[in-house]
């Protein structure tokens with residue numbers, strides 16, 4: 001199963017991706033995690049990305065695509081993957097399609113978690129208190145939500161146009177949301 005999880009920052013993508021990873025036994029590939037690892041490791045690329053991430057803006061398409069390709073070429077991704085945080089704009093949609101074609105691994109489905117914006121702000125505040133992420137400060141969160149509305153929302157329409165989008169209600173108990181996500185997957189691939 002090759003799937004993309006879509007949703008605003010704080011919509012629960014990361015949490016649902018971790019659950020799906022267990023259920024489907026395929027890796028969870030988060031471009032945010034890959035970037036944070038590069039920042040922690042202090043690689044030249046990480047140093048470049050850090051300021052952009054701290055400001056809540058998007059790291060350059062080239063950098064993220066390079067990291068993603070390297071990750072997707074690792075053997076564990078050959079059996080499928082859950083992509084979280086990518087694509088984030090329309091240029092990345094085209095880049096992803098070309099990359100997956102090159103790898104001979106076309107996408108099966110894009111699942112969008114729908115969560116109203118009042119709840120998003122509440123959830124991110126909760127996460128900030130728990131995880132202390134540097135880009136969860138109120139100012140950065142505002143910028144990330146602005147960038148999401150401007151650049152990432154059109155990504156859902158792109159997947160809708162190519163007939164791969166499924167929307168899931170992302171409000172409620174974790175277990176219930178998980179069940180809805182599983183039910184939205186192409187059943188022939190989960191059997």
Ligand code: AMP
Nearest residue numbers: 031032053056057058059064085086088
């Ligand atoms: P996330 O953990 O997905 O919320 O990502 C954290 C931050 O990493 C984002 O606010 C961006 O600065 C950066 N980032 C993650 N994924 C991407 C991407 N696909 N394109 C550009 N920047 C990204």
